[in-house]
Amino acid sequence: MVKDPDSATTPVARAPFDAALLGRRIRHHRLEKGLTLRRLGEIVGVPTSQLSMMENAKRPIRVTTLARIAEALAVEVETLTRPEPPSERARLELELGRLQAAPLARSLSIPPVEVRRGLSDETLRTLIALHASLAQRDAESKVTPEAARRAMIALRQEGQKVDNYYERIEDQAADLMETVPHGAGPITHHTVARLAEHLGFRLVHADDLPSSTRSITDVEHGVIFLPPATTPGGHGLRSLALQALAHQVLEHDEPRDYADFLRQRIEITAFAAACLVPRDAAVPFLRAAKADRDIALEDFRDTFGVTHETAAHRFTALATRFLDLPVHFLRVRRSGAIVKGYENDGIHFPTDADGGIIGQVVCANWAARTAFNNSARAREHFQYTDTPTGTYWCSVQTGTADAEFSITLGVPFAHSQWFRGRETTERQSSSCPDPSCCRRPTPDVEQRWRDSARPSAKLGEHVLAPLPTGRYPGVDDGQVYAFLERHLERT
Known part of the structure; x- marks a missing residue:
């Protein structure tokens, strides 16, 4: 018999088990014993109507009552409170x-x-x-561009609160890197493969990955499928492999919704960067460069053998926490539309009504856009920009993937003293969001062409189409399963 530690009137509903399940178990054992509700009620001293409500989870059951019910049914209380259904x-x-x-x-x-x-x-x-x-x-x-936009706004705001530094992920990445000995310098493909082996996986390159996937992990057979190394160095493949491993290390489940999917994407990207550019090696490197007043993103990039974008984004994760530097980061298309952005240095990115920045167009006078006019595009472009919220120094590198883009790393004027390129004489002024800054033509030009110009706008299909659907947003489940079927015998 169970004694109530608090009082004889404590309801079982406070215990950590499901009331509906408890009622079903009582009913199951009552019927097994051939007892009617009336007869069981008579035995335990509870009216039939109340006992019926208990079985249907419409009335809480007190501990003392549950003990009498268990005794009447000749079972232990633990039998009635098991977590699995009785049938x-x-x-x-x-x-x-x-x-x-x-x-x-x-x-x-x-x-x-x-x-x-x-x-x-x-x-x-x-x-x-x-x-x-x-x-x-x-x-x-709900997996629509609107859902993605709102989720990204919330996640960007969360990142700003922690200065883009995720300590738990940094620690987990450091712990994993300690499992495999590796020398100084960039992390090699061989090291990444050994990290995978440590976690029980092997890396397989496949040239028939579905177009909607970057990698596929066969958890059952311990295989991570990656694209073939078709580019010299294949630096991106290290990141893809580490991101796939991150799902295992961070114990990610299937995304509950699109916001959870995006959060996982941010976390695996941060984890991969923390492996490729380890905190314990990167921070001393950057502190030494700051002491010499010679922080250079290109040096940071080349020392750890990563892309310019990875180096810039990784810098933002370490700069405020370890160097006391407020920063901002941008990836911008040639049109000026923001693809990615982060700031904790007071700069004002253009936003929509809800605070979203993705797709918003930055000022034409910002370094992120003037860099496209630089004749020496292979080198970084340095610029000071006067804005309504202060003057910022920026380092920009342009590149081309599917289309031209620029990567910007910027700091307030007072902190430019620590960076190589601070001596630049390039300076622009921006009064955005004032429309007269760069968004409107001069009055005489507007008057001349306003009634004559009839442009035909280019509209990308992605603007109107919903995102592909499936268990993982944007991924065609049928293609993934067909791929795994093809490779099952080979693995």
């Missing part, structure tokens, strides 16, 4: 009840089906499948 039928009834009580069913005004003994198991399974299908369609319908 397949009970599991189906509980699952349907959970789905019918979910916010989605209520929002769609779906009337609940009363579960009676005459309702077959097959009918229950069909109703559960219908509710599950509705839930999946609802989740997929």
